Amino acid sequence: MIEYSAMAGVAAAALGLVLTPGPNMMYLVSRTIAQGRRAGLISLAGVAAGFGAYLTAATTGITAVFALVPQLYTALKIAGAAYLLWLAWKTIRPGATSVFAPAPLPRESTGRLFTMGLVTNLLNPKIAVMYLALIPQFVAPGSGPVWWQSLCLGSVQISVALVVNALIVATAGTVAGFLAGRPVWLRVQRWLMGTVLGAMATLLLADRTRPAPA
Numbered sequence: 001m002i003e004y005s006a007m008a009g010v011a012a013a014a015l016g017l018v019l020t021p022g023p024n025m026m027y028l029v030s031r032t033i034a035q036g037r038r039a040g041l042i043s044l045a046g047v048a049a050g051f052g053a054y055l056t057a058a059t060t061g062i063t064a065v066f067a068l069v070p071q072l073y074t075a076l077k078i079a080g081a082a083y084l085l086w087l088a089w090k091t092i093r094p095g096a097t098s099v100f101a102p103a104p105l106p107r108e109s110t111g112r113l114f115t116m117g118l119v120t121n122l123l124n125p126k127i128a129v130m131y132l133a134l135i136p137q138f139v140a141p142g143s144g145p146v147w148w149q150s151l152c153l154g155s156v157q158i159s160v161a162l163v164v165n166a167l168i169v170a171t172a173g174t175v176a177g178f179l180a181g182r183p184v185w186l187r188v189q190r191w192l193m194g195t196v197l198g199a200m201a202t203l204l205l206a207d208r209t210r211p212a213p214a
Contacts, residue, residue, distance in 0.1 A: 040169035046117025080125020092194035
């Protein structure tokens with residue numbers, strides 16, 4: 001039986017992560033604004049598949065490899081931090097535009113949208129750290145099989161993330177319209193997002209936690 005405190009802890013962590021600017025948010029917002037809510041929701045389905053892949057890895061014990069070989073986990077964190085720094089630079093570099101500013105992106109097919117959402121989530125360092133280091137901390141050895149607890153806690157994370165991301169997709173166009181006539185707000189949003197991404201990269205590199213063995 002999983003403790004409610006563990007579920008609440010994972011839900012709170014998931015909410016904090018999904019509300020923090022990152023690869024998933026940037027992709028979903030830009031795709032929704034460029035191609036409409038339907039495209040955003042298809043992309044979100046790909047993101048959901050990425051969550052499913054991480055959850056499968058957690059429940060089958062694949063993530064235990066990172067506990068046994070910490071160098072792999074360190075390499076993952078460095079790669080993830082580098083990715084976040086690259087996104088931060090793309091956001092604040094001279095001539096860059098806000099993710100909420102309409103951009104002439106090419107229209108993509110349903111399959112392409114789904115695949116891009118999947119790949120974006122699989123390469124998202126925030127989600128990798130969530131499943132490799134955070135969720136295992138809420139698993140209690142005396143509360144049942146580890147795979148079952150991982151499945152339940154991962155399902156909590158996925159539920160929170162999908163609900164919030166669906167709201168982001170639904171409101172992206174409205175937010176973009178609100179900011180369209182306010183260039184100063186667009187610049188503030190761009191610098192705020194870039195700063196948050198850079199701070200996350202720094203925290204990721206400074207993090208000393210290790211994945212818990214399954």
